[in-house]
Amino acid sequence: MSMIEFHNVEKYYGKFQALKAINLTIERGEIVTIIGPSGSGKSTLLRTINGLELVSGGQLIVDDFDLADRKTNMNKIRKNVGMVFQHFNLYANKTVLQNITLGPEKVLKHSKTEAEAEAMQLLKLVGLEDQAQKLPSMLSGGQKQRIAIARSLAMKPKALLFDEPTSALDPEMIGDVLDVMKKVAKQGMTMIVVTHEMGFAREVGNRVIFMADGQIREDSHEPKEFFAHPQDIRAQEFLSKIIHNS
Amino acid sequence: MITILTDHWADLVAGLRITLSASLLALLGSLIIGVIFALFVISPLKPLRVIGNIYVEIFRNIPLLVVALFFYIVIPQFVVQIDGFTAGTIGLTIYTSAFIAETVRAGIESVDIGQMEAARSNGMTYLQAMGYIVLPQAIKIVIPPLGNQFVNLVKNSSVLAFLAGFDLMYQANLIVSSTLKTTDTYLAVGLLYLLMTMPLSYLMRYLEKRWAKQPAND
Numbered sequence: 469m470s471m472i473e474f475h476n477v478e479k480y481y482g483k484f485q486a487l488k489a490i491n492l493t494i495e496r497g498e499i500v501t502i503i504g505p506s507g508s509g510k511s512t513l514l515r516t517i518n519g520l521e522l523v524s525g526g527q528l529i530v531d532d533f534d535l536a537d538r539k540t541n542m543n544k545i546r547k548n549v550g551m552v553f554q555h556f557n558l559y560a561n562k563t564v565l566q567n568i569t570l571g572p573e574k575v576l577k578h579s580k581t582e583a584e585a586e587a588m589q590l591l592k593l594v595g596l597e598d599q600a601q602k603l604p605s606m607l608s609g610g611q612k613q614r615i616a617i618a619r620s621l622a623m624k625p626k627a628l629l630f631d632e633p634t635s636a637l638d639p640e641m642i643g644d645v646l647d648v649m650k651k652v653a654k655q656g657m658t659m660i661v662v663t664h665e666m667g668f669a670r671e672v673g674n675r676v677i678f679m680a681d682g683q684i685r686e687d688s689h690e691p692k693e694f695f696a697h698p699q700d701i702r703a704q705e706f707l708s709k710i711i712h713n714s
Numbered sequence: 715m716i717t718i719l720t721d722h723w724a725d726l727v728a729g730l731r732i733t734l735s736a737s738l739l740a741l742l743g744s745l746i747i748g749v750i751f752a753l754f755v756i757s758p759l760k761p762l763r764v765i766g767n768i769y770v771e772i773f774r775n776i777p778l779l780v781v782a783l784f785f786y787i788v789i790p791q792f793v794v795q796i797d798g799f800t801a802g803t804i805g806l807t808i809y810t811s812a813f814i815a816e817t818v819r820a821g822i823e824s825v826d827i828g829q830m831e832a833a834r835s836n837g838m839t840y841l842q843a844m845g846y847i848v849l850p851q852a853i854k855i856v857i858p859p860l861g862n863q864f865v866n867l868v869k870n871s872s873v874l875a876f877l878a879g880f881d882l883m884y885q886a887n888l889i890v891s892s893t894l895k896t897t898d899t900y901l902a903v904g905l906l907y908l909l910m911t912m913p914l915s916y917l918m919r920y921l922e923k924r925w926a927k928q929p930a931n932d
Contacts, residue, residue, distance in 0.1 A: 520834070551832075551835035555828055575842075616832075623837055
């Protein structure tokens with residue numbers, strides 16, 4: 469089975485249609501980047517995958533669970549699908565170490581020692597093992613985001629969702645976060661990344677999806693080819709604007 | 715005023731003791747009930763929201779005296795015999811819990827929605843996310859308004875005097891009726907109330923400062 473399958477998925481906010489007839493299949497191990505202008509529905513699409521947004525119509529299968537079915541237990545899906553947010557959302561009342569161990573302890577029922585040992589390994593992976601006892605408020609944005617990635621990895625998820633993970637960061641912090649994401653990608657994790665980092669989409673991603681007006685306008689398994697020769701007219705406009713601005 | 719204090723010291727201490735225990739019981743009870751109803755009011759489940767809102771709106775908008783008299787007069791007639799102290803403390807608890815529910819609700823809503831989303835994305839259930847992440851931050855935020863509620867509660871405990879609750883205010887009324895020294899008695903009693911409420915205010919302020927420095931759960 470594929471990791472994620474959208475079949476004619478729709479999403480409405482009142483009368484506004486945020487997602488229009490989305491059809492998309494993502495296989496295990498794929499690194500998918502989603503790009504597009506703001507308001508195109510890319511964050512909404514991402515948030516439906518772990519049930520933070522409920523779909524209004526169609527069928528959405530994640531890890532063999534149907535998210536459109538009201539009887540589906542969302543907690544089971546979220547255990548297996550991690551999420552990294554634009555604004556980090558580290559637990560403000562917990563230390564860095566506790567941020568990482570809380571899920572494994574309370575959800576996966578790991579022992580405290582086991583959870584802490586794993587957390588220290590993950591802190592090493594993201595290069596922040598010396599920050600374990602600090603509170604999130606004492607860290608820089610880039611450090612916070614690397615902790616947030618470690619927190620998601622601690623749950624040993626089958627897929628990781630990234631919602632504009634570098635958009636709230638100072639330019640000099642972005643590289644550190646992208647490096648960590650590259651490491652995770654190399655480990656074979658299924659990743660879906662909403663991003664404005666075209667370099668990451670081109671070099672690290674093995675598939676790029678362009679969205680506009682709640683629709684998938686282009687879906688390419690050749691990111692380099694897509695960035696050189698986008699087929700969709702909206703994608704051409706979008707990319708030319710970005711190139712002119714950078 | 716000094717003679718009132720010395721002559722009636724035993725009665726006043728007995729009253730003080732009743733006032734303190736009623737306040738302490740009501741404080742604990744209203745905090746627990748208040749948090750539960752705050753969770754009802756913001757619950758994703760509509761029936762709980764409706765129950766929560768009805769509870770808060772009713773008890774917030776009826777005078778405390780009416781609530782207390784209800785428990786003193788109506789409950790013994792139809793349900794079970796309870797004395798003035800019990801009726802008064804229950805009334806005080808329920809009345810205060812409605813205000814605490816409102817205070818805690820506001821606190822929960824002021825915690826960034828991202829905290830709940832992150833906790834849910836981390837696999838936690840709604841109640842786990844509430845208990846480990848959102849509530850500890852919310853309680854920290856509402857310490858100052860909670861302090862006000864607690865001080866009000868101690869003062870409101872004087873409602874027991876109307877229900878033969880033998881509290882400080884009740885003793886004061888007795889002393890006045892036997893000595894006719896109104897001014898002195900009520901001044902003395904006012905001082906005794908201050909003696910209870912001032913330390914409480916300082917305690918809350920201390921907690922506010924202490925918790926500002928560290929995570930709420932440590």
